[in-house]
Amino acid sequence: MRMKFLSSICLFVLAFAFISCGDQKRSVDDASILTPSSSGRPYEIMVVAEDSIWDGYVGRALDDVLNTPLKGLPQEESLFHVSHIVPEHYDRVTNLFRNIIVIDIGELYTKASFKIVRNLHAAPQMIMTIQGPSVLDVSVFITENTKFITDFFGNEEINRTVRALNKRHNIEFSKKVQDMFGCDMYIPVDINKMKIGDNFIWASNDALTGIQNIVIYSYPYVSEKVFTKHAYVALRDSFMKVNIPGGQPNQYMATDYEHVDVKNMKIQDSFVQEARGLWQMENDGMGGPFVAHSVVDTVNNRVVVVEGFVYAPEKMKRSMVRRLEASLYTLKLPSGKDAEKKEDKK
Template structure:
């Protein structure tokens, strides 16, 4: 083969490769919220490696009254790593190889997408690589799922002027939410549907009303219960919302809008009633303006799993913009 023919073959191969990459990057990833694809041989999946993956990526979500997995796992053998599988938003590829290796490839087959490649020389090596990198993978997947949920919601969102005027904050909520209560210091937004309802609460108070050096969780419980006693009631006069401390409570110090914030998850209950469900709240400290913003999302869905309802509320609350 002469030099010209070799050059033509090389150029053609390069063009085909570039065209394939461009085609992959133009594909939009698909999949349900909180669903991940695991590509692994059946023998590994049915053994201790599969057990490790299930224990880590299908562990219970914190703060739900009934156990539900963090992610829904779909397993595929390596020989079907094509077609719809490659369009998944999150893919974890696990295999025995010549080296112990962990790598993340973004938008490898579609956009947006994270593909985690895990290789080990043996089963024990695979378990070690998985153990070491699980926290990072879970954190990355959770962030990707929040972003994906926001993309699903964004076309139906509005910023209620009441929130801008009263609290100097922008909180985009779906148009399906309406005001259940609206006064000077408190707002309750509610969305009702056939199987239940979702709610968002907003209030503010001076920083001096909260002891940042004290027990944060106990104070948040008291704030939440006082809101329930004042505004969220059942049919009976004595029936009001409170945090059920017989269920686990989860507190995480984080940041929203560059401000110190405390995320709390747990279970609410309506006194003298069978109604209960999960909640998530953010207490955001703004010392420069001497105010604390308290946001709560909760749902009542007695006949369905609650994870994705709460994920929607978390997505909405995390996008708050405080002026």
């Protein structure tokens, strides 16, 4: 079993036939040079509350919210890693944590509410205080605002990664995306191997463990019917079968239809379909999670798809998927003015 597993990995990597890409120099952070760097890792949240509060209704309500599973992973992993300290230990060291939730219950409050402060003690940092007059008020308020809390910290982490990518990213990949698709997109510098196909780019970090990948492709926009789950999976499979083969002729990437969730949303006034789910290598034992955005390019009457997928059977995958997901948000489609400029040059 072990030899077969290792052989599958080797065949998958060999099938990629990578070429190297470039890097971009590091730039300074937006924060003041006097502001210390925050501690903690992405998607970690420290809760400041008395033990009696944390062990009671409020703590259980907040723990349930923050430990909501992230969709589209092969094993259940929570949205955030949560730690807890009492207020007496909230000092000049612990207040440097990147994501902090403070629970403040007292009679001076007439109703439960949020108070949010950015970069108070460190950068990047977000401190959310959940305050209210009683344990019952605060616990109910937390449960009622589950989506706001998870989206707030999740979006903040995405935005932090996007800001970092704006400053430092793989330049060669960005140039190739601009040349082939007329779009801008930024990916991490360590994802520095590329394979170019017909209307398709596959980039990877080509790592020994924790393989992280980005792909981009496009197809003509025919009607809104392309944004059904069935159409998305069929189109994805058609591109992946051709462009991401395994080590044998009958091996290729496919989508696990039963474990795909799609939803529609808007990003910068553009319609986007988000898909999360699992991929698998047909006739092989490989597989893993993916997240994708399908965006309507009204200028060119097409749909541009950007996707991140992970192969890491030996590791937890939430942080890797989230890291790739941030790259999807850097996609910028050509505007009408951009199209006019290109026509003028011809």
